[in-house]
Amino acid sequence: MTASQTAQHGIFHGHVDAQKLGVTPKKGRLVPLRTRDEIRAATELLDAYVVEVPAVFASAVLNVIRIAIPNIRDVNIQHLRRVVHLSFLPEHLQQTFIASAQTWPSPEHPDGEARASDPNPTEIRYLLVSPASLIASQDLVAALAREPPFSIANIVPHVITIPVPALAPTSAEEAQQWSEKYWSISYKNTNPYGPHPSLLERNQAGIEPYAGTWLALAKVAGGQMSGRGIGANVGCAIVHKERKEHRVIAVAGDARWRGTGDSKPCREEPGNVMAHAAMRAIGMVARKRVRLEQSLDELTSDAAGQIACDVPLSPVENSFFSVDNLPSTGYLCLDLDIYLTHEPCVMCSMAILHSRFRRCVFENAVKATGGLMTSKESPSVENGLGYGIFWRPAELNWKFLAWHWENE
Amino acid sequence: MDEEERQYHENFMREAIKMAELALSSDETPVGCVFVKDGEIIGRGMNETNKTLNGTRHAEFVALIQILSKYPISILQSTDLYVTVEPCVMCASALRQYGIRAVYFGCWNDRFGGTGGVLNIHEDPSIDKPYPVHGGIFREEAINLLRRFYVQENSKAPEPHSKKTRELKLLESSV
Numbered sequence: 001m002t003a004s005q006t007a008q009h010g011i012f013h014g015h016v017d018a019q020k021l022g023v024t025p026k027k028g029r030l031v032p033l034r035t036r037d038e039i040r041a042a043t044e045l046l047d048a049y050v051v052e053v054p055a056v057f058a059s060a061v062l063n064v065i066r067i068a069i070p071n072i073r074d075v076n077i078q079h080l081r082r083v084v085h086l087s088f089l090p091e092h093l094q095q096t097f098i099a100s101a102q103t104w105p106s107p108e109h110p111d112g113e114a115r116a117s118d119p120n121p122t123e124i125r126y127l128l129v130s131p132a133s134l135i136a137s138q139d140l141v142a143a144l145a146r147e148p149p150f151s152i153a154n155i156v157p158h159v160i161t162i163p164v165p166a167l168a169p170t171s172a173e174e175a176q177q178w179s180e181k182y183w184s185i186s187y188k189n190t191n192p193y194g195p196h197p198s199l200l201e202r203n204q205a206g207i208e209p210y211a212g213t214w215l216a217l218a219k220v221a222g223g224q225m226s227g228r229g230i231g232a233n234v235g236c237a238i239v240h241k242e243r244k245e246h247r248v249i250a251v252a253g254d255a256r257w258r259g260t261g262d263s264k265p266c267r268e269e270p271g272n273v274m275a276h277a278a279m280r281a282i283g284m285v286a287r288k289r290v291r292l293e294q295s296l297d298e299l300t301s302d303a304a305g306q307i308a309c310d311v312p313l314s315p316v317e318n319s320f321f322s323v324d325n326l327p328s329t330g331y332l333c334l335d336l337d338i339y340l341t342h343e344p345c346v347m348c349s350m351a352i353l354h355s356r357f358r359r360c361v362f363e364n365a366v367k368a369t370g371g372l373m374t375s376k377e378s379p380s381v382e383n384g385l386g387y388g389i390f391w392r393p394a395e396l397n398w399k400f401l402a403w404h405w406e407n408e
Numbered sequence: 409m410d411e412e413e414r415q416y417h418e419n420f421m422r423e424a425i426k427m428a429e430l431a432l433s434s435d436e437t438p439v440g441c442v443f444v445k446d447g448e449i450i451g452r453g454m455n456e457t458n459k460t461l462n463g464t465r466h467a468e469f470v471a472l473i474q475i476l477s478k479y480p481i482s483i484l485q486s487t488d489l490y491v492t493v494e495p496c497v498m499c500a501s502a503l504r505q506y507g508i509r510a511v512y513f514g515c516w517n518d519r520f521g522g523t524g525g526v527l528n529i530h531e532d533p534s535i536d537k538p539y540p541v542h543g544g545i546f547r548e549e550a551i552n553l554l555r556r557f558y559v560q561e562n563s564k565a566p567e568p569h570s571k572k573t574r575e576l577k578l579l580e581s582s583v
């Protein structure tokens with residue numbers, strides 16, 4: 001291979017030539033992982049009070065509520081529509097309310113005289129009062145009963161308690177589902193519990209056409225190690241993508257059975273844990289960066305490299321390790337993407353986070369050991385560990401986008 | 409813990425602190441550790457993320473590399489770790505997978521801690537055997553080393569940073 005060919009290697013402009021890589025791209029699609037907070041938001045309910053009122057009195061009653069429950073300012077229930085027409089409520093609530101409808105006298109308008117724009121005086125609305133935790137039901141009934149329209153119509157407020165989503169929906173579809181199930185929900189195009197939908201969409205569109213190729217390459221890396229009995233059939237590829245340019249920075253397969261020190265390959269569990277594919281690939285990126293920063297001609301293989309296995313051990317690993325295609329201004333794995341044949345374990349997930357990766361895609365979810373997936377189920381080896389390490393900004397000081405690849 | 413036992417653990421934590429001091433003098437985040445088998449130190453490590461440009465080269469990994477170049481992996485099942493700062497989530501998981509017997513640490517790591525500081529990787533559901541942890545041994549010394557590191561880095565910084573942002577940056581990047 002000539003010098004100029006070497007320099008070209010691992011860099012693709014526009015079209016990624018899978019044939020040149022010796023792989024057949026996988027066909028499929030990316031499914032964004034749900035964050036732990038999104039799961040929580042999707043499952044956490046709270047009890048809330050609802051009361052029937054004539055439409056013309058809705059805002060007057062909201063005022064009464066604001067005074068009776070001063071704490072209501074401190075709770076975020078903006079995703080719950082406060083004043084709702086019967087037809088916008090879920091089926092089962094419609095039936096409940098129809099069954100318990102109260103007979104309101106044709107009322108005096110609160111301001112004394114009716115206007116043409118006023119709702120029909122006999123129109124009824126259902127008003128979401130507050131979370132039940134803020135006031136006792138009998139106190140609420142008493143507070144409402146003292147004021148119009150209840151006081152003037154001599155009607156006992158009919159307060160019922162229903163479960164509603166405690167947190168805002170994270171997508172329009174979710175808002176729709178909840179509206180059919182719990183209460184009329186409003187959706188603003190934001191996501192306080194995970195990546196913003198438009199950011200996620202943009203990133204997904206940018207990498208989806210190539211993800212199948214990188215996953216195929218990751219599989220080759222895993223196959224070259226397992227084929228020689230020195231690792232599990234697990235691999236990964238680290239890619240830098242900027243606009244139309246793709247650079248394959250490192251690929252690595254698992255080397256846990258390689259043996260350490262003088263020992264021959266050894267299949268005794270757990271093997272050499274630090275030789276998991278992601279750890280090895282991250283180590284190779286670091287070595288390439290050291291080589292670049294210190295202008296070394298070649299890599300000095302040290303004792304650490306033999307144990308951590310962060311030096312190339314197969315032809316495909318070597319072909320990408322040997323070229324200096326790492327953008328020189330970088331830091332750790334900032335701006336890099338990692339594609340894995342399998343969901344990384346907790347150790348590898350946190351290594352990806354420590355290394356400041358930008359995006360992560362994996363093909364096979366691994367319930368017993370994986371560190372990225374989340375679930376409604378309580379954590380277990382069978383249900384999945386539920387750590388969602390990619391997006392826990394309140395606890396861990398970095399976050400990255402993560403997708404599960406679904407084969408066609 | 410009786411007096412004799414306490415002294416036994418403090419003795420090894422002092423050795424871990426020496427490694428953290430070495431890290432400090434090499435401009436690495438001052439975290440140090442020793443692995444102990446049958447009362448003997450079989451491996452020593454300090455954080456080497458700056459030297460290696462590898463964000464995963466924590467003190468525990470440096471020591472593990474040293475140990476595995478001499479001993480079989482299975483030795484870890486009868487080995488204890490003494491580390492000045494609580495192992496991070498990554499190291500906590502590595503230790504559990506390797507089958508470490510017990511972990512003793514100095515101060516808690518409330519940014520990345522994997523054995524109580526943030527997550528409980530040592531005892532959560534897992535296919536790997538859980539391990540006991542004991543925190544707070546020479547906690548003040550461990551924190552003081554980190555403080556000295558911030559001051560040292562501050563004095564080198566080309567433009568003044570507030571101590572608070574430095575602390576944050578350190579905890580983000582290195583521990």
Ligand SMILES: [Zn+2]
Nearest residue numbers: 276344345348
């Ligand atoms: Zn792993």
Ligand SMILES: [Zn+2]
Nearest residue numbers: 466495496499
């Ligand atoms: Zn660590």
